[in-house]
Amino acid sequence: MRRSGCLALIAGIVLIAMAAWVLLGWSGTGPATRPLNVEIAQGSSLASAGEQLEKAGAIRSASRFRLHARLFGRSGSIKAGEFAIPAGASESTILSILQGGKAVQRLVVIPEGLPSVMVRDRLMAAEALTGSVGVPAEGSILPDGYSFERDEARAAVLARMQAAMKRYVAASWSKRQPTTVARTPREAVILASIVEKxxxxxxxxxxxxxxxxxxxxxxxxxxxxxxxxYPITHGRPLGRRIKQSELRAKNGYNTYASPGLPVGPVANPGRLSIDAVLNPAQTRALYFVADGTGGHVFADTLAEHNANVKKWYAIRHARGEM
Incomplete structure (x- = not known):
């Protein structure tokens, strides 16, 4: 009796130890010594996801991960995408990340008014993208944040940017007001690019x-x-004051030397500037100058404008800028 009781006690201790070991493998600290990004392909099973996690060093054993997930994990499928796994994440945490579907989001952000030469700079600087692209046509990009996947082609992301601009211009053009001076969608983009800048x-x-x-x-x-x-720098900062000779240059863009719109956009305008050109304010103003606060003061007549310019010069003198 004593012997059978001891055996039962030992068996119980062994079972408790095994259960603790299993639970520790499920909720204990994982092997990853640094944060990892793991790609889970579309249609991956729990088994194939486990193999990918083991290969990346996020878990110790794919087979144990699969067993523990079935024993202790919540029901639900895993998601596809690229996932950020924290250093030391437990198997339990990792399964929650995969089931939650919060994949790593990669973005290329194109601010309003960014010229196309600098759009290309941003695309080429995104290391997770592949391939190369040339400088897109000026005014063909809709400023926005564009998500992409690791190893996606830069050309594919650029195509989405240009398709977004085409869609937005078409939609905005269909709602244009009779007060717009734009005769075509292209003219609207050209004028909007000036407004944007x-x-x-x-x-x-x-x-x-x-x-x-x-x-x-x-x-x-x-x-x-x-x-x-624009024709001097193609959209990059000039870094100095404009020369008198440049104000007189006739090159298709210079609106000091020639009346009318320039031959093309000088930047990639955003939605608000496109909408503004197609529905301008009701005013007789012909002039505007900076007001010292980041905005502008508007005037109907040259006399009013000259008075506003004097005020702006006084502000600049007070700041030591002149």
Missing amino acids: ETGKPSERRMVAAVYSNRLRIGMPLQADPTVI
Whole structure:
């Protein structure tokens, strides 16, 4: 009796130890010594996902992971995608990550007004993308954040950016107001690119669009500095003041030297600037100048404008900029 009792006690201790070992393997610290990104292919089973996790060093054994997941895991399928696995993550944590579907999100962000030469820079700097692309046509990219998968082709991401612009311009053009001076969608993008470069305040875009629209209606030169700079730098910062010779240069873009719109966009305009050109503010203003706060003050007449310019010069003198 004593012997059988001892054997039963030993068996119980062994069972408890085995259960503790299994539970420790499920909820204890995993082998990953640093954060890992693991790619789970579309349609992967628990077994194949386990093999990928073991290969990456996130778990110790694919077969044990599969067994533990079936014993202790929640019901539900695993998701496809690239997942961020924290250092030391337990099998339990890893399964929750795979079932939760919170895949790593990779983005290329294109700010409003970014020129195409710098759009290419951003695409080429995204190390998880593959292949090469040339500089896209100016004004063909819709500024936004674009998600992509590891090893996706840069050309595919660029195509999505351009398709997004085509869709947005088409939709906005269909809702254009009679007050717009744009005769075609391309003209709308050209003028919107100037508006985009002239003001960073969303609240001003319809007013800036109206000033340029008013000038176009009466044949007055737009005299927009970004159109002078663009053929010099192709959209990159000039880094100095514009020269008088550059203000006189006739190159198809310079709106000081020639009336009307330039031959093409000078940046990639965002949604608000496109909408502003197609629905400008109701105003007779023909001029605007900086007001010292990041915005602009508008004027209907040259006399009013000259007074506003004097105020702006006084602000710059006070700041030591002149």
